[in-house]
Amino acid sequence: MYRYDEFDETLVRERRLQFADQVARRLSGELTEDQFKPLRLMNGLYLQLHAYMLRVAIPYGVLNSVQLRALAGIARRWDKDYGHFTTRQNIQFNWIRLGDVPEILEALAGVEMHAMQTSGNCIRNVTADHFAGAAADEFLDPRPYAELIRQWSTLHPEFSFLPRKFKIAVTGASHDRAAVQLHDIGLHLKPGRDGSPVFAVFIGGGMGRTPFVGPLIRDELPADALLVYLEAALRVYNRHGRRDNLYKSRIKILVSALGADRFSAEVEAEYQAMRTESPPFPPEELARIRHYFAAPPFETLPADDPEFQALRARSAAFDRFCRTNLHPHQQPGYASVTIALKPIGGVPGDCSAAEMEAIATLAALYSFDEIRVTHEQNLVLPHVREADLFALWEALHAAGLATPNAGLISDIIACPGLDYCDLANARSIPIAQAIAERFADMDAALAIGEVKIKISGCINACGHHHAGHIGILGVDKQGEEFYQIQLGGRADEQARIGTITGKGLPGPEIPDAIERVIDRYLALRLDSDERFIDALERLGRTPFEEALHHGAA
Amino acid sequence: MKIITANSLLTGAPIYWAGTGRWSAELSEALTIDPADAESALQQASAQSEIAVNAYLVAVEARGAPVKREALREAIRAHGPTIRPDPGRPDPGRVPACLPDQSPDQSPE
Amino acid sequence: MAQPEMRLLDRHGRIVSGDEWVGLADDAPTAGHMAVVVSLKRFLAERDVLLSRDFRLGVRLDPNEGPEALAPDLERISAIFVAFPVFRDGRGFSTARILRSRYRFSGEIRAVGDIARDQLFFLLRAGFDAFELRDRDHEAAFKWAQDSFSVVYQPAADHAAPAFARRAHPPSEGQF
Ligand code: SF4
Numbered sequence: 001m002y003r004y005d006e007f008d009e010t011l012v013r014e015r016r017l018q019f020a021d022q023v024a025r026r027l028s029g030e031l032t033e034d035q036f037k038p039l040r041l042m043n044g045l046y047l048q049l050h051a052y053m054l055r056v057a058i059p060y061g062v063l064n065s066v067q068l069r070a071l072a073g074i075a076r077r078w079d080k081d082y083g084h085f086t087t088r089q090n091i092q093f094n095w096i097r098l099g100d101v102p103e104i105l106e107a108l109a110g111v112e113m114h115a116m117q118t119s120g121n122c123i124r125n126v127t128a129d130h131f132a133g134a135a136a137d138e139f140l141d142p143r144p145y146a147e148l149i150r151q152w153s154t155l156h157p158e159f160s161f162l163p164r165k166f167k168i169a170v171t172g173a174s175h176d177r178a179a180v181q182l183h184d185i186g187l188h189l190k191p192g193r194d195g196s197p198v199f200a201v202f203i204g205g206g207m208g209r210t211p212f213v214g215p216l217i218r219d220e221l222p223a224d225a226l227l228v229y230l231e232a233a234l235r236v237y238n239r240h241g242r243r244d245n246l247y248k249s250r251i252k253i254l255v256s257a258l259g260a261d262r263f264s265a266e267v268e269a270e271y272q273a274m275r276t277e278s279p280p281f282p283p284e285e286l287a288r289i290r291h292y293f294a295a296p297p298f299e300t301l302p303a304d305d306p307e308f309q310a311l312r313a314r315s316a317a318f319d320r321f322c323r324t325n326l327h328p329h330q331q332p333g334y335a336s337v338t339i340a341l342k343p344i345g346g347v348p349g350d351c352s353a354a355e356m357e358a359i360a361t362l363a364a365l366y367s368f369d370e371i372r373v374t375h376e377q378n379l380v381l382p383h384v385r386e387a388d389l390f391a392l393w394e395a396l397h398a399a400g401l402a403t404p405n406a407g408l409i410s411d412i413i414a415c416p417g418l419d420y421c422d423l424a425n426a427r428s429i430p431i432a433q434a435i436a437e438r439f440a441d442m443d444a445a446l447a448i449g450e451v452k453i454k455i456s457g458c459i460n461a462c463g464h465h466h467a468g469h470i471g472i473l474g475v476d477k478q479g480e481e482f483y484q485i486q487l488g489g490r491a492d493e494q495a496r497i498g499t500i501t502g503k504g505l506p507g508p509e510i511p512d513a514i515e516r517v518i519d520r521y522l523a524l525r526l527d528s529d530e531r532f533i534d535a536l537e538r539l540g541r542t543p544f545e546e547a548l549h550h551g552a553a
Numbered sequence: 554m555k556i557i558t559a560n561s562l563l564t565g566a567p568i569y570w571a572g573t574g575r576w577s578a579e580l581s582e583a584l585t586i587d588p589a590d591a592e593s594a595l596q597q598a599s600a601q602s603e604i605a606v607n608a609y610l611v612a613v614e615a616r617g618a619p620v621k622r623e624a625l626r627e628a629i630r631a632h633g634p635t636i637r638p639d640p641g642r643p644d645p646g647r648v649p650a651c652l653p654d655q656s657p658d659q660s661p662e
Numbered sequence: 663m664a665q666p667e668m669r670l671l672d673r674h675g676r677i678v679s680g681d682e683w684v685g686l687a688d689d690a691p692t693a694g695h696m697a698v699v700v701s702l703k704r705f706l707a708e709r710d711v712l713l714s715r716d717f718r719l720g721v722r723l724d725p726n727e728g729p730e731a732l733a734p735d736l737e738r739i740s741a742i743f744v745a746f747p748v749f750r751d752g753r754g755f756s757t758a759r760i761l762r763s764r765y766r767f768s769g770e771i772r773a774v775g776d777i778a779r780d781q782l783f784f785l786l787r788a789g790f791d792a793f794e795l796r797d798r799d800h801e802a803a804f805k806w807a808q809d810s811f812s813v814v815y816q817p818a819a820d821h822a823a824p825a826f827a828r829r830a831h832p833p834s835e836g837q838f
Contacts, residue, residue: 005829007813007825007828007829008813008825010812010813011811011813011814011815011825014810014811014812014813015810015811017810018810018811021806026562027562027563029603032602033562033602033606033607038749038750038780039780047560047565047606047607048565049567049626049629049630050565050566050567050630050633050634051564051565051566052564052565096565097563097564097565098562098563098564098565099563121750121752151815151825151826152815152816154815155783155784155811155814155815156816157755157759157784157787157788157814157816157818157819157820158752158755158756158759158784158788158818159752159755160752160755160784161749161750161751161752161755161781161784162752235756238752238753238755238756239728239753239756243725243751243753273764277763277764278763278817279817281826282826282827284826285826285829288826288829347636418625418626418629419629419634419635419636420634424626427635427636429634429636430635430636433636479623479624479625481625
């Protein structure tokens with residue numbers, strides 16, 4: 001993975017000192033709260049219901065064991081022994097004191113981490129496929145480009161006061177696990193006509209109050225022209241994005257107002273002009289960055305480790321885990337392992353310091369020291385030898401981290417909601433817990449197959465409810481929590497916004513309602529290979545909506 | 554009646570206006586204020602920007618529990634998240650009076 | 663043109679005393695001034711007259727006004743005043759960068775309006791070389807902004823060498 005050199009290190013140190021100075025000025029009374037607030041927001045520090053919340057950037061979701069250990073240390077020393085992994089592949093600490101933040105940033109800087117640009121109207125921390133560099137269906141590792149974007153977007157001279165926040169996601173695989181069509185800019189790296197790498201560029205997707213699937217704005221953008229093109233797109237947005245209305249200031253509103261064709265023509269004109277103005281980005285720099293993402297020293301192994309297969313045959317529990325929590329690797333004899341942070345009754349995405357430390361140890365032992373954070377609020381060990389899977393599973397099991405539900409109905413995304421979040425209308429986490437408890441039987445859940453439930457506590461959609469096969473949005477109805485249900489959303493290469501069904505339900509009715517929908521699906525599916533989302537698309541949502549709102553089928 | 558609440562500048566924790574110059578971490582110690590005096594009290598409280606940030610008024614019933622719209626949010630602020638007992642404030646087992654039929658560690662089932 | 667509580671600083675953070683520029687309302691006479699600043703609207707309406715006079719000419723651009731309309735005349739315009747009516751409105755950054763990198767404008771680009779120390783670092787990089795600053799302690803604020811970062815990642819109008827240019831590159835492994 002990428003390692004800081006003296007330049008990266010210096011910049012993070014200088015930013016830390018700058019923020020420490022801002023905190024000191026606030027504590028001494030030199031800065032008022034009104035002056036301080038935008039400054040702390042530029043460094044990921046929010047004031048939530050119970051305390052300050054610090055959001056730490058995990059660029060494109062990649063961590064090593066030393067970094068994960070440092071996060072555990074922060075949780076122990078300055079928080080209440082846990083952290084929360086988010087849909088932005090970041091981690092949030094919920095119980096932070098203002099005066100501790102400079103020291104926390106120092107601890108982070110010691111392991112090449114920071115909280116820069118995790119909030120505010122700037123280009124946010126870039127996200128990527130969590131199986132990047134590992135997935136069997138990958139054309140090219142997107143991480144060097146993600147790192148290039150990280151550097152380019154850091155303290156950008158032109159784009160640090162945008163109309164609104166700006167999120168970029170990148171994937172290099174045929175199956176989209178980074179939800180690129182639901183970002184301000186989504187980048188899909190693929191082979192061009194002559195085999196050289198090109199990007200399909202989607203612009204203007206997003207969730208929130210006005211959800212859109214991002215249209216394809218530029219196909220076959222030569223990969224080495226990426227930064228110029230991004231600069232052109234950001235310039236069009238910076239100049240023409242709306243600034244008069246907070247709710248209309250995202251780039252998706254500009255793209256939909258102009259129409260994809262006109263927007264694309266404007267970006268293209270700017271791009272062509274820029275190409276003659278600025279020196280192209282030196283290819284040596286991409287080569288330098290790419291160097292850090294060279295494949296780890298894999299062994300040459302047979303594709304199907306016979307002992308691994310034998311162990312699966314012997315242990316039903318291990319086999320159960322392998323069916324859901326493994327992902328095919330590009331290197332024969334290896335697999336990527338999902339550590340679902342979704343124990344039944346737990347808080348989606350929460351991870352205790354002890355768990356982080358256990359995972360760090362296992363990453364060092366079994367996965368070339370690498371850990372990934374997924375936007376589905378799980379962790380991944382990307383490169384595990386099949387021959388090591390059993391030992392890894394046993395260790396995960398002992399640590400309570402082997403819940404075999406990755407991708408199943410209890411693998412739920414939930415934002416912090418009203419239990420923590422100052423903006424929330426309703427709680428998300430208890431709803432996720434109640435649904436997971438309803439589907440706690442793992443064999444039954446496996447028989448149901450892939451269902452993605454996503455829950456947000458308000459219209460900001462941090463819990464991606466628009467993109468859930470079943471999406472749940474918390475609303476406030478005269479002081480009572482109600483939940484709007486959406487059906488049919490998806491975040492993959494066939495991205496779609498779910499359709500709102502009927503009126504909201506009170507929280508206690510949600511598990512029954514979901515169960516009725518699932519029963520209806522089980523009754524209607526062609527066979528066990530037809531996933532929930534496939535059945536929904538084949539049949540339309542009417543039968544499911546009926547089940548949802550009209551009691552037992 | 555009204556009370557004034559804010560977040561502590563230092564810790565970010567919810568605090569409650571307990572009368573001239575005093576803030577308390579306990580909702581039960583919040584001073585109940587006659588609505589007619591609320592705005593001027595809020596101004597007084599907001600002036601203490603070195604202790605408290607984001608001060609605002611909350612409507613409460615006679616015995617001091619927040620009502621209606623604010624009830625759930627204020628209960629969660631006062632007693633901690635409803636979903637895990639560990640990070641709650643002292644006495645996490647206490648059932649917030651204003652949380653209708655839900656105790657802090659129960660899911661909405 | 664600086665407001666009473668504002669101070670005008672040059673690109674080195676020095677306070678400029680005796681600002682020669684006079685901002686004119688759209689109907690104010692130009693006579694008797696050495697250096698005048700007019701709105702874009704007035705410039706476009708009176709272009710030929712304004713360019714033929716012997717005062718130095720500046721044009722003020724509001725956030726919604728790009729520099730494109732000035733392109734043919736930039737050689738005869740001495741200064742562009744880019745307005746930042748509110749702190750968070752960053753359109754002026756694009757204006758300055760386009761002026762410097764697309765039109766190679768070499769006159770003064772002045773940031774006017776709601777300018778605080780926290781924008782200075784970005785303004786300097788985007789190509790501004792004069793600032794109406796509202797911080798009380800102007801010089802300290804400028805120094806703070808200037809000294810904050812010694813490393814930048816992007817090439818920009820301040821010509822600071824980006825990190826990639828300062829790095830000793832390992833031998834290139836060929837293209838992509
Ligand atoms: S969706 Fe709303 S409630 Fe949930 S974390 Fe985002 S802002 Fe908070």
